[in-house]
Amino acid sequence: MNWYLNVLKQYAVFKGRARRKEYWFFILFNLIASVVLTAIDFMTGLLDAELGIGLLSGLYSLAVLVPSLAVTVRRLHDTDRSGWWLLIGLVPLLGAIVLLVFMLLDGTPGDNQHGANPKGVAA
Template sequence: MQWYLDVLKKYAVFGGRAQRKEYWFFVLFNIIFSVVLSMVDGLTGTFNAESGYGLLSGLYTLAVAIPGIAVSVRRLHDTGRTGWWFFILLIPVIGAIIFLVFMCFDGDESDNEHGPNPKYPLSSSV
């Protein structure tokens, strides 16, 4: 849960690096909260079948959209890529597959142009 809260604390921080653990725990908790809120929407009658969203799940999605993009960009930075690679998601199917592969790669072991390695913050190059 701490990883999820850390991403929210860095709400719109697009600079720096994010390790795999930070990104994937954010994704995990995001999915859990979305499913729970969708169930609550279904039970309260605020779910709209046409849009696929309910009131609570829609508001939650809007609230975490910017931190989700920001942690994705920081994760790309950790693998030595520029944040502009995020736009590969605009390519149907293949873009999402490539993006998923990028998110699974381990980050650069040493410092890169985006900052020190978040996995080993005290081992910066001398």
């Protein structure tokens, strides 16, 4: 849970680096929260079947949009890539696969152009 809260505390920090662990724990807790809120929307009748989103889950999605972008950019920085690589996700299917691979790669050991190694281990 601390990984999730740390990302929210740095909600608009697009500089620096983020470890794989930080990124994937944020994604995991984000997914769990979205599923729970969608279930609550469904049970309370707040879910719009045509749009596939409810009031609570929609508000939550808007609230974590900027932190999600920020942690993704920091994760790209950890692999020594520019945050602009995030735009490759706009390419249907292929872009998502490329981003997934980037998110799964280990960060560059030691310092890189985006800052110090978040693992604290220099190679």
